[in-house]
Amino acid sequence: MVTQFIAEYVSDVKYADLPESVRHEGVRAFLNWLGCALGGHRHGSVDVAARALAPFSGPPQATVLGRGARYDILLASCLNCLSSSVNTYDDTHAEAMVHPTGPVAAAILAIAEWQKISGPDFIVALCLGIEMECRLSKAVSVAPACGSIAWSQTGIAGGFGAAIAVGKLLGLNKKQLTWAMGTALSQAAGFRAMHGSMNLHMMHARTAPSGIQSALLARGGFTSSEAAIDGKFGFASVFSERPNIDALTKDLGSIFELSANTYKPYPCGIVIHPIIDACLQLRSKLTQMADPIVQVQIKAYREVLTLTYRKQPKDALEAQVSVYYWAAVALLKGRAGLAELGAEFLTDASIAALQERIQVETDASMAIDQAEVTVTAASGQIFDIRVQHCEGSLESPMTDEQLEGKFRMQSLAAVGPAALDRLVNDCWRLEELSDVTHVIRGLD
């Protein structure tokens, strides 16, 4: 049974067993996540969710980052994951189609506030949770698994990763770990019809408390199937026609999925990123010409229209998942950051008009980080840019400096300039901390 195999590994692995590069990637993932949570904590979605659910919160066990509130660990983890997710600015394991850090980091940060956890223990749990979350997603989605792209892979895999990470921190034994996995897997849920609504991000956010709850139940002796993944009527059977169980076990402990994680330079779905890159480059040419755009032709990855098809998004949540919006904004404004989801852009008639002149074509030969954009100007001149590997992709990853810049930009308003240096410094030296909550002190 594969849950036992995983439980053995999770239970036995130690900080020293993780390669230095993987540990560092864990720290980068955490830094990026914390910045996204601080950047998103004042989003309307978080306001509404906090107001609606706070009256049912348990004791003030954990901080909701930036919001001056403490709730029980379940609700706090949910809201922190929601904050980090709302701007679609977090991270992506492109092959697994998962935004891996949110569910795991939000869950274990809440645990760390409830029970003192050291930096190395935190990093191990984070790396393990992300590892198994990505492997689970791959087992039911990547060829030959034939999973439906309609599923939210973060929704179906996030709770599993969170349960494993929390189970590791709570010191569950192997039997309990299999139960925690089973209980979390049986809550795997979510589908992409939610794109464009607040609930898209709640599908990710709810996996954090789901993982915590599964681990807590297991610790208490609440049993679950030990054949939850590969058994009869198990997870693999319902989420895939040809599940690839090997993806969960092969090279476990030697090849790490975290090494294939990427961080978003733009706050939107990663299938849009190479198109933004191309449009930003074209923008500088066009500005020099002062030549109005007549037509834009985009060739991109096969799923770009499946996932980001909205031609005239009606609000910021829809704009996050609209290739037309970001191409138009990048071409006309020369920027593609959080500010570009503001009302003045969403109601800009020139952007709306350009969206109508954009044609998108998918190209089976193109990878997820590739795109070609051709602009025809009023003068008749044609400009063409082909992006081979977009910024932030695995082939052109964000450097530590770029990640830190993204972090500072998102966190400044929440913490102020004085605390920011301390915060950045604490994140980078996470492994030296005897209590990881040192990082978030002052962030409530």
Added chain:
Amino acid sequence: MVTQFIAEYVSDVKYADLPESVRHEGVRAFLNWLGCALGGHRHGSVDVAARALAPFSGPPQATVLGRGARYDILLASCLNCLSSSVNTYDDTHAEAMVHPTGPVAAAILAIAEWQKISGPDFIVALCLGIEMECRLSKAVSVAPACGSIAWSQTGIAGGFGAAIAVGKLLGLNKKQLTWAMGTALSQAAGFRAMHGSMNLHMMHARTAPSGIQSALLARGGFTSSEAAIDGKFGFASVFSERPNIDALTKDLGSIFELSANTYKPYPCGIVIHPIIDACLQLRSKLTQMADPIVQVQIKAYREVLTLTYRKQPKDALEAQVSVYYWAAVALLKGRAGLAELGAEFLTDASIAALQERIQVETDASMAIDQAEVTVTAASGQIFDIRVQHCEGSLESPMTDEQLEGKFRMQSLAAVGPAALDRLVNDCWRLEELSDVTHVIRGLD
């Protein structure tokens, strides 16, 4: 969009719009549910879950029936639904393959403790929640929908029913109702690998708080896709190859799924019930003969082995879903009640030995409430019983008196003889109550 169609109906329907027979069935469903919750509240699964989750509970807003504890409405609803589910003794809509009342009743009872709710309002919400839960399940499971039998239909449909019922009680407007539905649908989860573990029942139980939370979020303005069921990448697309959306809307308000609900006379999956009936009848013949059983041949419904295949269950949770266990117990002991899941039966060597001499064959021509059992005695004599419609089935439903008897038997230990008459009486006159919590006063 089908969620809008449903929201219109749910929002507009009044107590007087429900036929008298449907309202009465709602009361029967509640009575049966309350008895099961009182009968199950001391089960080890509830003990473990309560102990593990209580430290994270919010204010004492609602009662955990029988347990002398009050938690926030989310946790209380979860534990009450768990209590009602743990003995596999609740109710079943056979066509929808759903145990419909638990998720809905547990959710709205918690709401009723939090905000005063009248009997008629409670009954309307209960009937509506059950209605939509069963219809949703049918839309993705009954031919031609081709859903996988691996899914837990209660797990995937329960939260939807609960969200609708709670939304009705909280007076959500139509837009909010569609959001509540969407958010609940995006948490639809659960698969049958969990059979035989505590988490089988948690898959049902977690739908109650999921429905409440979805309705609370929607009330606060948390948006969700309005195309959550029939839209691109929606619920229907992931749970069925050929979803039958008509099942959700056809004759809504004139034909009621609650009229097809059935209540279990035996604490096990309903596919086993006709076999128990036959074995109990055979038992009386065999007793007269005092003739040992050499072989038992069972012919039954096509899914009997898919769902209840365990030949030598190792504990009560596995025994709940073992056709072999119940056939052997009924033949040897002449009873098939809650007591027959006790340790003295689970460790009885004669039962274990007989299980090995039972052969089960499925018969595509047999309905879910039919079975034929043939017993060969040591003398060579052959006894044969064919059950056309088992006790408790739609064709041979439990009468009000039988339901009351089941209720009294389960509730006696929890409430004592003096309070029992009052409790039974209050349940039957639910529609007269200005505050439904009157029923459960004294049950904490």
